[in-house]
Amino acid sequence: MNQDAIALKELRQLARKMNVAGLQELEWRSGRVSIRLRFPERSLLPSLPSAEATPVTDSPTLTPVCAPMPGHIVLCHPSHGEAYVQPGQRVKQHDLLALVKVGPFYLPLRSPAAGTLVAIQVEPLERVEYGSEIMMLALSSETETSL
Template sequence: MIAFRELQSLVNQMQRSGLTRLQINSADYAIRMICQPGSQLPAAPAPEPAAVAEVPVTPVAVTAPMPGRLWLQDPLSGKNVGPVSGPVEAGCLLALVQAGPLCLPVRAPQDGILTSIDATQGQAVEYAQPLMHLLPAGQQQTKEHDHAQHRS
């Protein structure tokens, strides 16, 4: 069986080399990895800020750490693994992804507000598949601040 760290290393190498698809077949397992085209390209330099620039509010996708089955609720107790909406802190447990006997946590990448859950309990998910969307805390405050300035 291939270790999770080795999978992470393969993904990093794929992104650096520009590969978008990789499939590995073995007698014991098969791995299929797909990366977004252009994900390895460096970001363009940011333009100079204008005096008053409106920043679009963009939710952050919370993605699956590996292929497997998504658990939003504990299969034995039926209790939610994490919050179903509202504010969350960075590192907060949101769900679990199970592959065989291994369960990996899906955690909030940053503080913010959980705005949507795009997958269902027990659904089969792929690596890096968006599971939820989180509105970063700073963007939410900026949006509210802009509305307050427009009202006054």
């Protein structure tokens, strides 16, 4: 595969962030590659539910857990392979959720609040950029009232 090629998954992630930010057009050129992403005005967009959104009734507050810096996400302990967390697991504030491998260093990714892990949105050892959503956390009611 060409080293200069941009993965479709990365383009989709960029388009999601762009749409959420309200940007209507983005153009990127590098050498022989040119990419232009366009969204119609929000008033023209159909109000269809997102394929990635999960319908929730009486939903708790969902909080994304984002990458603190670019690196590779390590979801299991490097030496014995045990997963740090699983979807559906309750976590406390500052619990270890994963590691971000940056070169030879492993940096902890900790829970920002107490709650239940709803989803893990990355694959093991997937490369992420700063601010990429890694997990979704449903805050517990104690956390919501204290915020």
